[in-house]
Amino acid sequence: MNQALVTGLNGLSYAFILFLLAAGFSLTFGVMGVLNLSHGALFVFGTYVGLQVIDSLSYFWLAIILSAAALAVVGFLLYYVCLKRLYNRVPEQAVLTIGLSYVIANVVLWIWGPRAQIAQTPEIFAGALKIGALSFPIYRVFICGVGLLVLGLLWWIQDRTRWGAIIRAGMDNKEMTVSLGVNYGLVSTLVFILGIALAGVAGVLGAPILGVYPSMGDNLILLSLIVVVVGGTGYIQGTMLGALVIGLVDTFGKAYIPDAAMFFAYIIFLAILLVRPSGLVGRKVF
Amino acid sequence: MRRERRSLVEVGLPVLVIAVLVLVLPLFIPAFVSSLVTKMMIYGLFGMSLNIIWGYAGIPSFGHAAFFGAGAYAAGILILRVGVSNFWLNMLLALVATAIIAAILGVPAFRVFGVGAGAANPIYFLLATIAFGELLSRLAIALRPVTGGSTGLSGIPEPDLGLGFEMTSGRYYYLVFVMLAVCIYIMYRIVNSHYGYALRGIHDNERRMQALGYNTWLYKYTSWIVAAVFGGVAGVLFAYYGGTLVPNNLAMVTSDIAFLLVIMGSTTTFFGPLVASVVYVGVEYLASLYLPDRWPLIFGFMFVLTIMFMPDGLGVWILRGWRRLIRGAAA
Amino acid sequence: MAPLLETRDVSVHFGGLAALSDVSFGIEPGERLALIGPNGAGKTTLFNVLTGQLRPSAGEVFFRDRDITHASVFARTHMGLARSFQITSLFPQQTVKVNALIALQGTKRRRYHPFRYLMKDKEMQAAAQELLEAHGLWDLREATVSALAYGLQRKLEIALSLASDPELLLLDEPSCGLTTTESAEITTLIKRLGSKITVLMIAHDMDLVFGVADRVILLHYGKIMCEGTCEEIRANQLVRDIYMGSRHAGPGLGKR
Numbered sequence: 001m002n003q004a005l006v007t008g009l010n011g012l013s014y015a016f017i018l019f020l021l022a023a024g025f026s027l028t029f030g031v032m033g034v035l036n037l038s039h040g041a042l043f044v045f046g047t048y049v050g051l052q053v054i055d056s057l058s059y060f061w062l063a064i065i066l067s068a069a070a071l072a073v074v075g076f077l078l079y080y081v082c083l084k085r086l087y088n089r090v091p092e093q094a095v096l097t098i099g100l101s102y103v104i105a106n107v108v109l110w111i112w113g114p115r116a117q118i119a120q121t122p123e124i125f126a127g128a129l130k131i132g133a134l135s136f137p138i139y140r141v142f143i144c145g146v147g148l149l150v151l152g153l154l155w156w157i158q159d160r161t162r163w164g165a166i167i168r169a170g171m172d173n174k175e176m177t178v179s180l181g182v183n184y185g186l187v188s189t190l191v192f193i194l195g196i197a198l199a200g201v202a203g204v205l206g207a208p209i210l211g212v213y214p215s216m217g218d219n220l221i222l223l224s225l226i227v228v229v230v231g232g233t234g235y236i237q238g239t240m241l242g243a244l245v246i247g248l249v250d251t252f253g254k255a256y257i258p259d260a261a262m263f264f265a266y267i268i269f270l271a272i273l274l275v276r277p278s279g280l281v282g283r284k285v286f
Numbered sequence: 287m288r289r290e291r292r293s294l295v296e297v298g299l300p301v302l303v304i305a306v307l308v309l310v311l312p313l314f315i316p317a318f319v320s321s322l323v324t325k326m327m328i329y330g331l332f333g334m335s336l337n338i339i340w341g342y343a344g345i346p347s348f349g350h351a352a353f354f355g356a357g358a359y360a361a362g363i364l365i366l367r368v369g370v371s372n373f374w375l376n377m378l379l380a381l382v383a384t385a386i387i388a389a390i391l392g393v394p395a396f397r398v399f400g401v402g403a404g405a406a407n408p409i410y411f412l413l414a415t416i417a418f419g420e421l422l423s424r425l426a427i428a429l430r431p432v433t434g435g436s437t438g439l440s441g442i443p444e445p446d447l448g449l450g451f452e453m454t455s456g457r458y459y460y461l462v463f464v465m466l467a468v469c470i471y472i473m474y475r476i477v478n479s480h481y482g483y484a485l486r487g488i489h490d491n492e493r494r495m496q497a498l499g500y501n502t503w504l505y506k507y508t509s510w511i512v513a514a515v516f517g518g519v520a521g522v523l524f525a526y527y528g529g530t531l532v533p534n535n536l537a538m539v540t541s542d543i544a545f546l547l548v549i550m551g552s553t554t555t556f557f558g559p560l561v562a563s564v565v566y567v568g569v570e571y572l573a574s575l576y577l578p579d580r581w582p583l584i585f586g587f588m589f590v591l592t593i594m595f596m597p598d599g600l601g602v603w604i605l606r607g608w609r610r611l612i613r614g615a616a617a
Numbered sequence: 618m619a620p621l622l623e624t625r626d627v628s629v630h631f632g633g634l635a636a637l638s639d640v641s642f643g644i645e646p647g648e649r650l651a652l653i654g655p656n657g658a659g660k661t662t663l664f665n666v667l668t669g670q671l672r673p674s675a676g677e678v679f680f681r682d683r684d685i686t687h688a689s690v691f692a693r694t695h696m697g698l699a700r701s702f703q704i705t706s707l708f709p710q711q712t713v714k715v716n717a718l719i720a721l722q723g724t725k726r727r728r729y730h731p732f733r734y735l736m737k738d739k740e741m742q743a744a745a746q747e748l749l750e751a752h753g754l755w756d757l758r759e760a761t762v763s764a765l766a767y768g769l770q771r772k773l774e775i776a777l778s779l780a781s782d783p784e785l786l787l788l789d790e791p792s793c794g795l796t797t798t799e800s801a802e803i804t805t806l807i808k809r810l811g812s813k814i815t816v817l818m819i820a821h822d823m824d825l826v827f828g829v830a831d832r833v834i835l836l837h838y839g840k841i842m843c844e845g846t847c848e849e850i851r852a853n854q855l856v857r858d859i860y861m862g863s864r865h866a867g868p869g870l871g872k873r
Contacts, residue, residue: 099589
């Protein structure tokens with residue numbers, strides 16, 4: 001039972017990292033219809049930038065900020081140079097961004113070498129929180145905190161702000177929204193950049209838990225797309241739900257049935273496709 | 287491009303010339319080059335099989351390696367674990383296995399790719415197909431006793447054709463050539479048949495097709511299986527070609543090759559992926575000689591450059607050039 | 618005589634919104650029935666229910682006394698129902714002839730034939746020639762559809778709907794976006810259809826309605842407000858108020 005609680009926290013923190021990773025992916029394709037399959041590779045790039053900052057300057061917070069900033073710049077370039085002209089051409093977007101993820105992964109390998117990096121838990125968050133006989137690593141509690149904060153922020157933007165209203169309107173009818181004189185282009189660009197920058201935050205936060213190696217992007221993009229399909233697109237709460245389901249199932253699976261754990265996510269994914277293709281929370285596709 | 291009536295000169299002649307060329311080529315080139323050409327033919331078939339559903343039916347499947355790998359693994363398992371030594375029997379059984387896997391995966395895949403009352407959502411289909419290949423490759427890792435786990439299968443012998451002669455890699459070239467020719471013939475008939483034109487109609491306007499009396503789901507589902515089976519042929523040939531199989535043969539990296547071939551070759555020409563395969567295998571070989579560490583970078587840039595600067599693909603270019611040439615000659 | 622097509626208390630709800638409520642009507646064999654009403658009245662929704670693209674929330678649809686409420690779109694086509702689309706719905710990357718061929722084989726068994734060349738099927742080629750000649754499109758057979766002028770695309774639109782040799786033809790604003798001359802041609806075309814074909818059409822174009830229809834139904838807020846012959850409709854004050862009024866008040870809201 002006690003062990004289950006600790007595993008639960010591990011699962012939760014993993015779920016929040018998945019959420020931060022998938023939120024950007026989900027935002028860009030659920031909201032803007034842009035499929036960015038290089039999201040995983042960009043995540044890895046951001047993580048390496050962050051680790052480099054920690055290595056050379058040893059400021060954890062600065063690492064998060066610079067990693068997010070670096071990805072924001074890359075995201076901006078990606079959007080303006082490549083993706084913008086591929087509006088509404090999803091297969092082409094997919095092909096282009098898959099190619100880009102090879103490029104990015106190889107560049108990361110080129111700069112930082114093939115060895116897995118060891119990321120230390122920042123000192124301020126070392127140690128464990130003891131409640132009775134249980135001990136919870138503080139760092140994981142911290143990740144959950146950050147995840148909740150971002151979730152709250154995104155939810156607030158989605159439901160309470162003008163931006164959110166524009167985005168929702170754009171989801172229903174892009175032409176109409178544009179014709180209303182709203183600067184949809186600006187809002188959607190910012191959303192795209194925000195989504196990618198979040199991946200940078202997730203990368204630095206998750207590094208001590210996930211481990212870091214150049215080719216991890218493939219795995220991460222798969223996880224994101226499973227999270228997004230399970231949760232449904234277009235709503236931030238859907239992404240959160242998908243991340244919770246996958247994060248918890250994966251963590252508990254690894255803890256109790258390690259041999260079969262890697263299939264659980266896929267089984268859930270297939271079940272969702274069959275039973276509820278629009279995802280748990282998503283907008284109805286049919 | 288497809289719409290224009292193909293005269294014998296326009297299609298028949300170049301196909302014949304190239305076929306004869308490929309047939310006599312091994313007499314003049316070193317063995318390692320003919321081995322490269324064998325690979326070009328195998329990958330070309332792989333790309334063309336994907337083009338049936340992508341180019342003709344308009345279904346962008348991103349997990350086509352699932353079927354390439356399924357065919358390859360089925361063949362490998364049959365030879366090494368079951369002891370089926372005859373090439374033809376092996377091919378047949380492997381293709382049946384591939385078709386069954388495609389039939390099973392097709393059910394959830396086309397649940398999410400329907401034109402119904404609501405909008406179709408190709409993104410979901412795309413994501414689902416990516417995950418299928420990944421799922422199969424993980425299965426291949428997990429089922430170690432059968433599939434050899436993450437190290438895969440190795441030591442697949444030269445095929446036994448049951449014709450009473452020893453197979454060599456030089457002769458394998460001709461076997462691949464014959465298989466490719468047969469597959470091309472069948473695929474050509476399919477895409478130009480009643481059924482094939484229905485697929486083109488679905489590509490252009492699925493809703494209208496339903497209104498005209500077509501059960502479009504059935505077309506998409508069956509074309510998915512047909513494409514899978516031809517992908518499986520490529521897979522079986524690949525298994526014998528390299529003699530070694532790894533889980534990545536089922537995974538995204540291999541699917542990525544297939545749709546690079548389709549996009550680079552162009553989705554609007556029948557032979558495009560075969561042309562792209564020549565370029566792809568050539569570049570891959572050169573990279574392995576001079577820049578082995580940067581190969582993923584080059585591979586990635588091939589995608590990017592194709593989409594940004596050559597969205598029509600090589601096939602269209604060549605076709606246009608060729609048409610101009612013969613028109614010029616006729617005038 | 619039993620009606621060819623009949624709806625019984627058909628209702629469609631989108632969320633809390635009633636797009637159609639308790640719509641019941643029938644159409645007799647050989648009749649030309651026009652469905653009019655302001656934008657958002659539920660005409661296209663009704664069409665989608667009749668063709669099977671949309672399942673009604675309540676009520677039934679009968680075709681030749683068979684309950685087809687749950688039949689699929691393509692099954693209805695095989696029973697003898699065909700439709701055209703308001704927004705031109707063709708195969709833009711194919712030639713005119715291929716469009717005709719695809720449309721013609723839709724109700725033939727050989728549409729599944731995976732090995733026989735469509736282009737070498739003499740019977741189909743002849744059928745395509747006949748269909749295209751009847752609509753004055755044969756000379757354009759090798760033109761790619763996306764390059765055709767809009768008026769010609771509309772003609773092809775109707776030609777494709779007739780390819781399955783339907784008993785009941787559903788036309789969704791056949792003259793939508795056409796010039797006066799062009800819509801006059803469409804009017805003639807519909808008039809020329811034999812009495813074996815029953816026609817139900819949605820139309821905004823009053824010349825078309827009054828030129829063709831035997832009977833007119835006015836739909837408003839998802840309900841049948843009134844029905845009658847052209848003369849009755851022309852004289853009806855209600856029609857003048859809600860339909861003509863809104864028509865002359867300027868463009869309506871965007872249609873779904």
